[in-house]
Amino acid sequence: MERVDRGENDLAQDSVKYPGWKAMPYLIGNESFEKLGTMGTMANQLVYLTTIFQMKNVEAVTMMNIAAGTAAMAPLLGAFLSDNYIGRYATLAFASLASLLGMVLLTLTAAITNLHPPACNQHVCQGSTPSQLFVLISAYFLSSSERVVSALATWHSALTNSTQSNISWAIGLGIPAVLMVFSCIAFFIGTKLYVIVKPQGSPFTGFVQVPVAAFKKRWVKISELPDKELFDPPRRSSLATNLLHTNQFKFLDKAAVVTPEDKIQSNGEAADPWRLCTVQQVELVKCFIRIIPIWFSCVLFYIPQSQHNNYTVYQAQQMDRRLGRGGFQIPAGSFVVFNMLTLTVWIPIYDRLIVPQLKKITKHEEGITVLQRMGVGIAISILGMVVSALVEQRRRCIALHKPPLEFASTGGTISSMSSFWLLPQLILFGLCEAFNMIGQTEFFYHQFPDNMKSVGMAVFFLGQAVSNYASGILVMTVHKATGRNGSRNWLAQDLNKGRLDLFYLTVSGLGMFNLVYFIICAKYYQFNSTANGANPRLVPK
Numbered sequence: 394m395e396r397v398d399r400g401e402n403d404l405a406q407d408s409v410k411y412p413g414w415k416a417m418p419y420l421i422g423n424e425s426f427e428k429l430g431t432m433g434t435m436a437n438q439l440v441y442l443t444t445i446f447q448m449k450n451v452e453a454v455t456m457m458n459i460a461a462g463t464a465a466m467a468p469l470l471g472a473f474l475s476d477n478y479i480g481r482y483a484t485l486a487f488a489s490l491a492s493l494l495g496m497v498l499l500t501l502t503a504a505i506t507n508l509h510p511p512a513c514n515q516h517v518c519q520g521s522t523p524s525q526l527f528v529l530i531s532a533y534f535l536s537s538s539e540r541v542v543s544a545l546a547t548w549h550s551a552l553t554n555s556t557q558s559n560i561s562w563a564i565g566l567g568i569p570a571v572l573m574v575f576s577c578i579a580f581f582i583g584t585k586l587y588v589i590v591k592p593q594g595s596p597f598t599g600f601v602q603v604p605v606a607a608f609k610k611r612w613v614k615i616s617e618l619p620d621k622e623l624f625d626p627p628r629r630s631s632l633a634t635n636l637l638h639t640n641q642f643k644f645l646d647k648a649a650v651v652t653p654e655d656k657i658q659s660n661g662e663a664a665d666p667w668r669l670c671t672v673q674q675v676e677l678v679k680c681f682i683r684i685i686p687i688w689f690s691c692v693l694f695y696i697p698q699s700q701h702n703n704y705t706v707y708q709a710q711q712m713d714r715r716l717g718r719g720g721f722q723i724p725a726g727s728f729v730v731f732n733m734l735t736l737t738v739w740i741p742i743y744d745r746l747i748v749p750q751l752k753k754i755t756k757h758e759e760g761i762t763v764l765q766r767m768g769v770g771i772a773i774s775i776l777g778m779v780v781s782a783l784v785e786q787r788r789r790c791i792a793l794h795k796p797p798l799e800f801a802s803t804g805g806t807i808s809s810m811s812s813f814w815l816l817p818q819l820i821l822f823g824l825c826e827a828f829n830m831i832g833q834t835e836f837f838y839h840q841f842p843d844n845m846k847s848v849g850m851a852v853f854f855l856g857q858a859v860s861n862y863a864s865g866i867l868v869m870t871v872h873k874a875t876g877r878n879g880s881r882n883w884l885a886q887d888l889n890k891g892r893l894d895l896f897y898l899t900v901s902g903l904g905m906f907n908l909v910y911f912i913i914c915a916k917y918y919q920f921n922s923t924a925n926g927a928n929p930r931l932v933p934k
Contacts, residue, residue, distance in 0.1 A: 437724060437725075437726030437727075438453075438457060438460075438726075439453050439454070439457060439703060439706045439707070439725075439726065440706060440710070440724070440725055440726050441503075441562060442456060442457070445502075445503060445509050445510075445562060446509055446510060446521050446525075446529065447510050447513065447518045447519075447520055447521070448521075449886050450707055450884065450886050451868055451869065451872045451884050451886075454703045454704070454865070454868050455865045455868055455869055456530075456533075457703060458699060458703070458861045458862065458864045458865035458868070459861070459862065459865055460533040460536075461699070461857075461861040462857075462858045462859070462860075462861030462862040462865070463533070463534065463858070464536075464858075465854045465855070465857035465858035465861060466854070466855070466858040467488075468850070468851060468854045469851050469854065469855060469858075471484050471488060473597065482584075485580065486580070486581070489573075489576060489577045489580050490577060491535045491536075492535065492536055492573055492576075493570070493573040493574060493576070493577055494535050495531075495532045495533065495534070495535030495536030496532070496536060496566070496569055496570040496573050497570050498528060498531060498532035498535065499529075499532040499533075499536065499566055499570075500563060500566040500567045500570050501528075502525070502528055502529055502532065503562035503563040503566050504563035504567070507525075508525055508528055509521070509525060510522075510525065597848070597851075599670065599674040599677060599678065600677075600678055600681060602648070602666050602667050602670055602674065603645055603648045603670050603674055603675055603677075603678040604645070604648070604678070605648075605667055606647070606648035606666075606667060606668050606669060606670050607644060607645050607646075607647040607648040609667075609668055610647040610648065610650055610652065610668075611644075611647065613647045613650050613652065615643060615644075615646050615647055615650060622650065622651070623638070623646060623649040623650060623651075623672045623675075624649045624650070624651050624655075624663065624669055624670070624671055624672065625649070625671060625672040625673070626661040626662065626671060627661070635673060635842070636673060636676040636677065636680065636842055637676075638672055638676060639676065639679060639919075641679055641683070641919065642678075642679050642682055645675050645678060645679060646672075646675060648669070648670040648674070648675055649669070649670055649671060649672045649674075649675050651669065652669075654668070655668060655669040673842075677841070677842075677848075680840060680841060681848075681852070683840075683918070683919060684836075684837070684840055684852065686914040686918075687764075687836070687911075687914055687915070687918060688837075688852060688855075688856055690767075690771075690907055690910055690911040690914060691767075691829075691833055691853075691856040691860075692856045692859050692860045692863065693860070693903065693904075693906075693907040693910070694767075694770070694771055694774065694829055694860075694904075694907060695856065695857055695860030695861070695864070696860055696863060696864050696867065696900065696903060697774045697775075697777070697778050697900050697901070697903070697904050698774065698822065698825070698826070699860060699861055699864040700864060700867070700868070700896075700897075700900050701777065701778065701781060701818065701822055701897075702729070702732075702822075703864075704893060704896075704897075705728060705781075705815060705818070705819065706725045706726055706728070707725075707888060707893075708784075708785060708788060708812075708815060708888065708893070709723075709725035709728050709812050709815060710725045710807075711788070711792065711806070711807050711808055711887075711888050711889065712788060712807065712808050712810055712811065712812040712814070712815070713807065713808065713809055713810060713811050713812060714812045723812065728812070728815055728819060729819075731815075731816055731819040731820065731823070732819045732820075732822055732823045732826070733823065734823070735819065735820045735823025735824060735827075736823045736824075736826050736827050739823065739824060739827045740827055740831075743827065747760065748760040763832045763835050763836045763839075764832075764836070764915040764918065765915075766828045766829070766831075766832035767828065767829045767832040767833060767836065767911070767915075768908070768911055768912060768915060769828045769829075770824075770825045770826070770827075770828030770829020770830070770832060771825070771829060771904060771907055771908045771911055772908055773821055773822075773824050773825035773828060773829075774821075774822065774825040774829070774904055775901050775904040775905055775908065776821055777818050777821035777822045777825060778897050778898070778900050778901035778904060779897075779898070779901050780817050780818045780821060781818040781894075781897045782894040782895075782897035782898045782901070783894070784814050784815065784817070784818060785888070785893045785894040785897060786894040787810065787814070788808045788810045788814070788888075789808070789888065789889055789893075789894070791808045791809055791810045792806050792807070792808035792809075792810075792889045793889055795808075795809055796809070806889060808889075833853060833856075834850075834853060837849035837850065837852050837853045838850065838853075840920070867900075868884065871883055871884060871896060871899070872884045875892075883895055883896045884896060
């Protein structure tokens with residue numbers, strides 16, 4: 394194991410002997426087991442909260458939105474702690490152990506009777522105590538230490554959900570906890586092969602330093618200031634890529650103006666980085682400002698995605714989920730398999746078959762630009778919400794006017810409509826992920842220089858976090874607004890008594906607004922350029 398202290402000269406970087414592929418099996422093992430464990434645990438949590446913890450649908454959805462938002466926010470906190478204080482190895486080690494502890498706690502909430510409410514007696518439910526909720530929330534908080542999404546893990550998720558719903562919640566939640574044990578073992582076994590880099594400071598600090606320094610020099614006139622008079626020391630890292638100086642948001646250039654009051658150290662750095670910033674720091678802040686309008690559209694995009702993922706589970710609970718004549722019922726939380734299966738199947742079809750044909754038409758390297766792909770994803774999500782509304786309207790009509798199969802755990806009747814009618818909307822949302830979410834990843838990744846890719850991914854996760862919190866607020870707002878003065882609550886516990894279809898149509902209206910807004914933003918967006926030019930995969934011909 395080699396430790397690198399990146400001090401003033403930064404030359405130690407070149408003397409590091411990287412183990413290369415020798416360390417990869419341990420990291421892949423850690424990620425694979427962790428993904429299997431997390432997906433198997435979280436996919437069925439809405440059912441767990443409404444059955445074992447006796448929560449109302451709205452309460453469960455709100456809690457899961459908060460949990461998902463916190464999970465998406467975790468990479469930001471992890472990056473800050475890693476870059477400034479404890480380093481990447483210690484951050485990953487803590488995250489692995491925290492996730493394991495969270496899954497163990499979640500398993501105990503099912504296995505130990507005192508950690509969850511007693512079963513309802515003749516439709517009289519006691520509900521959760523504050524201590525029980527505290528343990529549950531702590532489990533979610535710890536489990537959010539690692540953020541994961543995996544298509545492979547979805548199949549394991551379906552099997553685990555079946556165990557949880559049909560056999561035992563304690564066993565079903567215990568299986569992912571055991572997998573997390575293997576994840577931790579795989580990570581720590583490879584410790585001697587890892588190159589452990591000490592904390593070097595977070596790039597996010599510059600996002601604050603630049604506006605502060607520009608404000609301190611607000612008296613400086615830069616209308617005709619040539620680029621050569623801006624502070625632009627040579628980059629010492631071979632990984633660094635220079636962003637070209639732009640004239641947008643020119644007032645921020647004041648942060649890089651060298652005045653008589655500024656002092657430069659012998660190593661070429663500014664003595665006071667809160668007064669004098671480099672041109673590259675300024676351009677990075679400009680880059681961040683430019684992507685904010687697009688980022689806001691991404692926040693709006695996730696809202697339909699989040700609402701669909703949550704309420705599809707409740708739709709499935711009140712539909713005929715029988716598979717064949719054997720009496721086996723598909724767990725409601727397992728329908729996410731069809732979403733991820735669509736994503737898995739579509740990507741190679743799109744890359745191998747559709748993109749070559751699009752290239753002939755558009756003459757673009759990727760068939761269509763990344764922003765066009767994101768726009769297509771938004772349009773598909775709108776269609777997905779409309780289809781979801783139509784299916785729910787039909788499901789509810791059959792439940793109210795035809796003999797029901799039985800009563801659901803929510804207290805309402807189960808419609809004789811087959812749950813496989815949910816497949817069209819699940820397929821559409823799988824397609825919108827394939828276009829928009831993958832497009833987002835590429836967009837945010839390529840809009841920052843090579844040595845700042847982590848910033849782009851942090852922005853990506855921040856959008857998901859804000860969207861999940863906003864989704865929770867939207868659910869609570871609609872729940873309270875539509876249930877006033879005895880009027881019908883759209884998000885009633887029994888979907889047959891609510892109007893989930895109208896809620897879906899409302900969310901589709903939000904998607905329409907987002908599509909128009911995104912088209913306007915995309916039309917005027919200016920892509921970032923480096924000394925090697927703009928990325929040809931992003932920019933239209």
